[in-house]
Amino acid sequence: MKNLIIALFIVGSVTNTLAQDQFFETKITKDKVPPVILKSLAEDFPGSVYQDFKAIPLKFFKNDVAINNDQDPNLDYNTYQIYVVGNNKKITATYDESGKLLGTEEIAHKEALPVDIDKSIAEAYPGWIVKNDVYKMTHYRGRKPKEQYKIILEKGAKKMKIYIDGNGKVLNDLIRSPKTS
Template identity: 25%
Template sequence: MKKLVFGLLFLGLTSLVYSQNDVQKNIILEPVTIKPLNLSYLKEVQHEDTPELVVNLQNEAARYDITELPIFDREFEAYEVIFKTKKEGGTSGLITATYDSNGKIMSSIERYKNILLPKTVRDAINNKYPGWIIHKDIFLVTYRDDRKAKQVFKVQIRKDGDKKNLKLDYDGNIH
Protein backbone atom coordinates (compact mmCIF):
# COMPACT_ATOMS: atom_id res chain seq x y z
CA MET A 1 0.00 0.00 0.00
CA LYS A 2 2.89 2.33 0.79
CA LYS A 3 4.33 1.76 -2.68
CA LEU A 4 0.99 2.65 -4.26
CA VAL A 5 0.65 5.93 -2.29
CA PHE A 6 4.26 6.92 -3.06
CA GLY A 7 3.75 6.00 -6.70
CA LEU A 8 0.63 8.17 -7.01
CA LEU A 9 2.36 11.03 -5.16
CA PHE A 10 5.35 10.76 -7.51
CA LEU A 11 3.10 10.78 -10.58
CA GLY A 12 1.18 13.78 -9.24
CA LEU A 13 4.33 15.81 -8.60
CA THR A 14 5.87 15.03 -11.97
CA SER A 15 2.75 16.17 -13.79
CA LEU A 16 2.80 19.47 -11.82
CA VAL A 17 6.46 20.04 -12.61
CA TYR A 18 5.81 19.54 -16.30
CA SER A 19 2.96 22.11 -16.31
CA GLN A 20 5.32 24.83 -15.10
CA ASN A 21 7.30 24.81 -18.35
CA ASP A 22 8.19 28.37 -19.42
CA VAL A 23 7.23 29.07 -23.02
CA GLN A 24 7.54 32.62 -24.33
CA LYS A 25 5.92 33.80 -27.51
CA ASN A 26 6.43 37.10 -29.22
CA ILE A 27 3.22 39.03 -29.58
CA ILE A 28 3.04 41.77 -32.17
CA LEU A 29 0.30 44.36 -31.67
CA GLU A 30 -1.27 46.35 -34.46
CA PRO A 31 -0.75 50.12 -34.20
CA VAL A 32 -3.74 51.93 -32.73
CA THR A 33 -4.66 55.54 -33.32
CA ILE A 34 -6.13 57.18 -30.26
CA LYS A 35 -8.15 60.33 -30.78
CA PRO A 36 -9.37 62.45 -27.89
CA LEU A 37 -13.07 62.85 -27.40
CA ASN A 38 -14.58 66.28 -27.23
CA LEU A 39 -14.00 66.14 -23.48
CA SER A 40 -14.49 69.87 -22.90
CA TYR A 41 -17.92 69.54 -24.52
CA LEU A 42 -18.88 66.51 -22.43
CA LYS A 43 -17.60 68.09 -19.22
CA GLU A 44 -19.67 71.18 -19.86
CA VAL A 45 -22.98 69.61 -20.96
CA GLN A 46 -23.19 66.46 -18.83
CA HIS A 47 -24.30 66.53 -15.24
CA GLU A 48 -24.34 63.64 -12.79
CA ASP A 49 -28.15 63.52 -13.14
CA THR A 50 -28.24 63.81 -16.94
CA PRO A 51 -30.90 61.42 -18.33
CA GLU A 52 -29.56 58.32 -20.11
CA LEU A 53 -30.97 59.21 -23.55
CA VAL A 54 -29.26 62.60 -23.35
CA VAL A 55 -25.94 61.09 -22.25
CA ASN A 56 -26.01 58.55 -25.07
CA LEU A 57 -26.68 61.14 -27.78
CA GLN A 58 -24.10 63.56 -26.37
CA ASN A 59 -21.49 60.78 -26.24
CA GLU A 60 -22.25 59.95 -29.87
CA ALA A 61 -21.74 63.58 -30.87
CA ALA A 62 -18.49 63.75 -28.88
CA ARG A 63 -17.08 60.59 -30.51
CA TYR A 64 -18.09 61.56 -34.03
CA ASP A 65 -15.03 62.11 -36.20
CA ILE A 66 -15.80 64.59 -38.96
CA THR A 67 -12.27 64.19 -40.35
CA GLU A 68 -13.03 60.60 -41.42
CA LEU A 69 -15.77 61.60 -43.88
CA PRO A 70 -15.02 61.58 -47.62
CA ILE A 71 -16.47 65.09 -47.97
CA PHE A 72 -14.13 66.47 -45.31
CA ASP A 73 -11.83 69.26 -46.48
CA ARG A 74 -9.64 71.23 -44.05
CA GLU A 75 -10.22 74.38 -46.09
CA PHE A 76 -13.75 74.67 -44.71
CA GLU A 77 -13.95 76.35 -41.33
CA ALA A 78 -16.90 74.43 -39.91
CA TYR A 79 -19.24 71.50 -40.44
CA GLU A 80 -22.73 71.12 -39.04
CA VAL A 81 -23.91 67.62 -38.12
CA ILE A 82 -27.36 66.63 -36.88
CA PHE A 83 -27.84 63.71 -34.48
CA LYS A 84 -31.36 62.38 -33.83
CA THR A 85 -32.87 59.68 -31.70
CA LYS A 86 -36.44 58.61 -31.06
CA LYS A 87 -37.76 56.07 -28.58
CA GLU A 88 -41.13 54.54 -27.94
CA GLY A 89 -43.46 56.71 -25.93
CA GLY A 90 -42.59 59.94 -27.72
CA THR A 91 -39.17 60.45 -26.16
CA SER A 92 -36.82 62.07 -28.65
CA GLY A 93 -33.55 63.95 -28.87
CA LEU A 94 -31.86 66.20 -31.40
CA ILE A 95 -28.36 67.69 -31.40
CA THR A 96 -27.19 70.13 -34.04
CA ALA A 97 -23.42 70.27 -33.50
CA THR A 98 -20.93 72.50 -35.30
CA TYR A 99 -17.43 71.05 -35.66
CA ASP A 100 -14.29 72.97 -36.59
CA SER A 101 -11.75 71.73 -39.16
CA ASN A 102 -9.96 69.71 -36.44
CA GLY A 103 -13.10 67.83 -35.38
CA LYS A 104 -13.70 69.79 -32.17
CA ILE A 105 -17.26 70.75 -31.27
CA MET A 106 -17.47 74.53 -31.38
CA SER A 107 -21.16 74.78 -30.51
CA SER A 108 -24.31 72.74 -30.19
CA ILE A 109 -28.02 73.28 -29.83
CA GLU A 110 -29.83 70.38 -28.21
CA ARG A 111 -33.51 69.59 -27.69
CA TYR A 112 -34.93 66.57 -25.88
CA LYS A 113 -38.64 65.86 -25.46
CA ASN A 114 -40.44 63.75 -22.87
CA ILE A 115 -37.33 62.49 -21.08
CA LEU A 116 -37.16 61.20 -17.53
CA LEU A 117 -36.54 64.37 -15.54
CA PRO A 118 -33.80 64.34 -12.90
CA LYS A 119 -34.97 63.65 -9.35
CA THR A 120 -34.12 67.18 -8.16
CA VAL A 121 -36.38 68.66 -10.86
CA ARG A 122 -39.26 66.25 -10.14
CA ASP A 123 -38.95 66.87 -6.39
CA ALA A 124 -38.96 70.66 -6.84
CA ILE A 125 -42.16 70.45 -8.90
CA ASN A 126 -43.85 68.07 -6.43
CA ASN A 127 -42.87 70.24 -3.45
CA LYS A 128 -44.09 73.52 -4.94
CA TYR A 129 -47.09 72.09 -6.83
CA PRO A 130 -48.38 69.05 -4.89
CA GLY A 131 -50.98 67.04 -6.77
CA TRP A 132 -50.02 68.49 -10.15
CA ILE A 133 -49.04 66.05 -12.91
CA ILE A 134 -46.19 66.56 -15.36
CA HIS A 135 -47.86 66.56 -18.76
CA LYS A 136 -44.88 67.16 -21.04
CA ASP A 137 -41.31 68.37 -20.83
CA ILE A 138 -38.53 69.69 -23.01
CA PHE A 139 -34.86 69.84 -22.06
CA LEU A 140 -32.80 72.45 -23.90
CA VAL A 141 -29.00 72.71 -23.95
CA THR A 142 -27.00 75.43 -25.65
CA TYR A 143 -23.23 74.95 -25.77
CA ARG A 144 -20.42 77.17 -27.04
CA ASP A 145 -16.80 76.26 -26.41
CA ASP A 146 -16.01 79.74 -25.06
CA ARG A 147 -18.99 80.01 -22.65
CA LYS A 148 -20.79 78.10 -19.95
CA ALA A 149 -23.51 75.81 -21.31
CA LYS A 150 -27.13 76.85 -20.74
CA GLN A 151 -29.41 74.03 -19.64
CA VAL A 152 -33.10 74.46 -18.93
CA PHE A 153 -36.04 72.13 -18.37
CA LYS A 154 -39.36 73.45 -19.70
CA VAL A 155 -42.16 71.53 -18.04
CA GLN A 156 -45.91 71.77 -18.44
CA ILE A 157 -47.89 70.61 -15.42
CA ARG A 158 -51.65 70.10 -15.16
CA LYS A 159 -54.26 69.74 -12.44
CA ASP A 160 -58.07 69.87 -12.65
CA GLY A 161 -58.08 71.41 -16.15
CA ASP A 162 -55.51 74.07 -15.22
CA LYS A 163 -52.03 74.11 -16.66
CA LYS A 164 -48.79 75.88 -15.84
CA ASN A 165 -45.55 76.16 -17.78
CA LEU A 166 -42.37 76.09 -15.70
CA LYS A 167 -38.67 76.59 -16.39
CA LEU A 168 -36.24 74.82 -14.09
CA ASP A 169 -32.51 74.21 -13.83
CA TYR A 170 -30.70 71.07 -12.60
CA ASP A 171 -30.88 72.28 -9.01
CA GLY A 172 -34.66 72.46 -9.16
CA ASN A 173 -34.79 76.27 -9.12
CA ILE A 174 -37.96 77.46 -10.82
CA HIS A 175 -37.46 80.57 -13.00
Protein backbone atom coordinates in the same frame (compact mmCIF):
# COMPACT_ATOMS: atom_id res chain seq x y z
CA MET B 1 -12.42 82.44 -27.70
CA LYS B 2 -14.79 85.31 -26.88
CA ASN B 3 -15.29 85.98 -30.59
CA LEU B 4 -16.01 82.32 -31.24
CA ILE B 5 -18.65 82.18 -28.53
CA ILE B 6 -20.27 85.35 -29.85
CA ALA B 7 -20.24 83.93 -33.38
CA LEU B 8 -21.83 80.66 -32.26
CA PHE B 9 -24.49 82.55 -30.36
CA ILE B 10 -25.28 84.69 -33.42
CA VAL B 11 -25.37 81.72 -35.77
CA GLY B 12 -27.46 79.62 -33.38
CA SER B 13 -29.91 82.42 -32.70
CA VAL B 14 -30.33 83.37 -36.31
CA THR B 15 -30.56 79.83 -37.68
CA ASN B 16 -33.11 78.85 -35.04
CA THR B 17 -35.32 81.91 -35.40
CA LEU B 18 -34.96 82.41 -39.13
CA ALA B 19 -34.74 78.80 -40.31
CA GLN B 20 -36.84 79.53 -43.36
CA ASP B 21 -34.36 82.23 -44.44
CA GLN B 22 -31.01 80.48 -44.42
CA PHE B 23 -28.92 83.63 -44.59
CA PHE B 24 -25.92 82.40 -42.64
CA GLU B 25 -25.56 78.80 -43.67
CA THR B 26 -25.24 76.70 -46.77
CA LYS B 27 -26.72 73.23 -46.90
CA ILE B 28 -24.10 70.78 -48.09
CA THR B 29 -23.95 67.06 -48.77
CA LYS B 30 -22.08 64.65 -46.53
CA ASP B 31 -19.32 64.24 -49.12
CA LYS B 32 -18.51 67.98 -48.78
CA VAL B 33 -17.88 67.65 -45.03
CA PRO B 34 -14.16 67.24 -44.26
CA PRO B 35 -13.24 63.68 -43.19
CA VAL B 36 -11.76 64.95 -39.92
CA ILE B 37 -15.21 66.26 -38.92
CA LEU B 38 -16.91 62.99 -39.85
CA LYS B 39 -14.35 61.15 -37.73
CA SER B 40 -15.03 63.49 -34.78
CA LEU B 41 -18.79 62.98 -35.23
CA ALA B 42 -18.39 59.21 -35.02
CA GLU B 43 -16.33 59.59 -31.83
CA ASP B 44 -18.56 62.23 -30.20
CA PHE B 45 -21.94 60.72 -31.15
CA PRO B 46 -21.50 56.96 -31.67
CA GLY B 47 -24.51 55.12 -33.05
CA SER B 48 -26.25 58.34 -34.09
CA VAL B 49 -27.72 59.29 -37.44
CA TYR B 50 -26.51 62.45 -39.19
CA GLN B 51 -29.42 64.06 -41.00
CA ASP B 52 -28.35 67.48 -42.13
CA PHE B 53 -25.03 69.11 -42.97
CA LYS B 54 -24.44 72.84 -43.15
CA ALA B 55 -21.42 75.04 -43.71
CA ILE B 56 -21.28 78.42 -42.03
CA PRO B 57 -19.18 81.13 -43.68
CA LEU B 58 -17.62 82.76 -40.61
CA LYS B 59 -14.59 85.01 -40.90
CA PHE B 60 -12.47 85.86 -37.88
CA PHE B 61 -10.84 89.28 -37.71
CA LYS B 62 -8.59 90.78 -35.08
CA ASN B 63 -11.38 91.71 -32.65
CA ASP B 64 -14.51 90.65 -34.44
CA VAL B 65 -16.37 87.88 -36.24
CA ALA B 66 -18.27 88.41 -39.45
CA ILE B 67 -20.53 86.25 -41.57
CA ASN B 68 -19.53 86.19 -45.22
CA ASN B 69 -22.74 85.86 -47.24
CA ASP B 70 -20.77 85.91 -50.50
CA GLN B 71 -18.86 82.68 -49.72
CA ASP B 72 -18.56 80.45 -52.77
CA PRO B 73 -20.27 77.12 -51.87
CA ASN B 74 -17.48 75.24 -53.64
CA LEU B 75 -14.79 76.68 -51.37
CA ASP B 76 -13.71 75.27 -48.04
CA TYR B 77 -15.52 76.56 -44.98
CA ASN B 78 -14.13 76.86 -41.49
CA THR B 79 -17.28 76.06 -39.49
CA TYR B 80 -19.79 73.22 -39.93
CA GLN B 81 -23.11 72.35 -38.28
CA ILE B 82 -24.43 68.82 -38.28
CA TYR B 83 -27.89 67.76 -37.14
CA VAL B 84 -27.53 64.54 -35.13
CA VAL B 85 -30.35 62.24 -34.05
CA GLY B 86 -29.88 59.40 -31.59
CA ASN B 87 -30.63 58.14 -28.10
CA ASN B 88 -34.02 59.92 -28.15
CA LYS B 89 -32.29 63.29 -28.63
CA LYS B 90 -31.86 65.83 -31.38
CA ILE B 91 -28.51 67.58 -31.35
CA THR B 92 -27.07 70.38 -33.42
CA ALA B 93 -23.28 70.07 -33.25
CA THR B 94 -20.93 72.81 -34.47
CA TYR B 95 -17.36 71.94 -35.47
CA ASP B 96 -14.39 73.91 -36.72
CA GLU B 97 -12.48 72.80 -39.82
CA SER B 98 -10.02 70.77 -37.72
CA GLY B 99 -12.79 68.62 -36.22
CA LYS B 100 -12.94 70.29 -32.81
CA LEU B 101 -16.41 70.40 -31.31
CA LEU B 102 -17.21 74.08 -30.70
CA GLY B 103 -20.67 73.70 -29.23
CA THR B 104 -23.87 71.70 -29.08
CA GLU B 105 -27.55 72.31 -28.62
CA GLU B 106 -29.39 69.22 -27.43
CA ILE B 107 -33.16 68.80 -27.23
CA ALA B 108 -35.02 65.82 -25.78
CA HIS B 109 -38.78 65.36 -25.40
CA LYS B 110 -40.57 63.42 -22.68
CA GLU B 111 -37.44 62.26 -20.89
CA ALA B 112 -37.58 61.05 -17.31
CA LEU B 113 -36.93 64.14 -15.22
CA PRO B 114 -34.01 64.10 -12.78
CA VAL B 115 -34.95 63.55 -9.13
CA ASP B 116 -33.94 67.13 -8.18
CA ILE B 117 -36.23 68.59 -10.85
CA ASP B 118 -39.16 66.35 -9.80
CA LYS B 119 -38.61 67.37 -6.17
CA SER B 120 -38.48 71.06 -7.07
CA ILE B 121 -41.77 70.79 -9.01
CA ALA B 122 -43.50 68.89 -6.19
CA GLU B 123 -42.43 71.51 -3.64
CA ALA B 124 -43.29 74.57 -5.76
CA TYR B 125 -46.49 73.19 -7.34
CA PRO B 126 -48.17 70.71 -4.97
CA GLY B 127 -50.96 68.74 -6.60
CA TRP B 128 -49.83 69.55 -10.16
CA ILE B 129 -48.97 66.65 -12.52
CA VAL B 130 -46.26 66.72 -15.19
CA LYS B 131 -47.93 66.13 -18.58
CA ASN B 132 -45.08 66.98 -20.94
CA ASP B 133 -41.48 68.10 -20.80
CA VAL B 134 -38.74 69.30 -23.11
CA TYR B 135 -35.09 69.33 -22.08
CA LYS B 136 -32.67 71.76 -23.73
CA MET B 137 -28.95 71.88 -23.10
CA THR B 138 -26.61 74.36 -24.74
CA HIS B 139 -22.88 73.91 -24.42
CA TYR B 140 -19.99 75.90 -25.85
CA ARG B 141 -16.43 74.60 -25.61
CA GLY B 142 -14.72 75.89 -22.50
CA ARG B 143 -17.95 76.91 -20.77
CA LYS B 144 -20.30 75.19 -18.37
CA PRO B 145 -23.37 73.63 -20.04
CA LYS B 146 -26.65 75.52 -19.65
CA GLU B 147 -29.64 73.29 -18.98
CA GLN B 148 -33.29 74.26 -19.08
CA TYR B 149 -36.56 72.34 -18.89
CA LYS B 150 -39.91 73.44 -20.30
CA ILE B 151 -42.59 71.54 -18.43
CA ILE B 152 -46.36 71.44 -18.90
CA LEU B 153 -48.23 70.84 -15.65
CA GLU B 154 -51.91 70.07 -15.14
CA LYS B 155 -54.14 70.32 -12.11
CA GLY B 156 -57.75 69.53 -12.91
CA ALA B 157 -58.76 71.70 -15.87
CA LYS B 158 -55.87 74.15 -15.35
CA LYS B 159 -52.61 73.97 -17.29
CA MET B 160 -49.34 75.65 -16.51
CA LYS B 161 -46.11 76.00 -18.45
CA ILE B 162 -42.98 76.38 -16.34
CA TYR B 163 -39.31 76.78 -17.12
CA ILE B 164 -36.75 75.33 -14.73
CA ASP B 165 -32.96 75.47 -14.91
CA GLY B 166 -30.73 72.42 -14.44
CA ASN B 167 -30.52 73.09 -10.70
CA GLY B 168 -34.29 73.00 -10.18
CA LYS B 169 -34.77 76.78 -9.92
CA VAL B 170 -38.07 77.93 -11.43
CA LEU B 171 -37.28 80.57 -14.03
CA ASN B 172 -40.78 81.42 -15.19
CA ASP B 173 -44.32 80.10 -14.97
CA LEU B 174 -47.53 80.84 -16.80
CA ILE B 175 -50.96 79.52 -15.79
CA ARG B 176 -53.39 78.96 -18.62
CA SER B 177 -57.05 78.70 -17.77
CA PRO B 178 -59.14 76.17 -19.64
CA LYS B 179 -60.72 77.43 -22.85
CA THR B 180 -64.30 78.51 -22.53
CA SER B 181 -66.75 78.15 -25.38
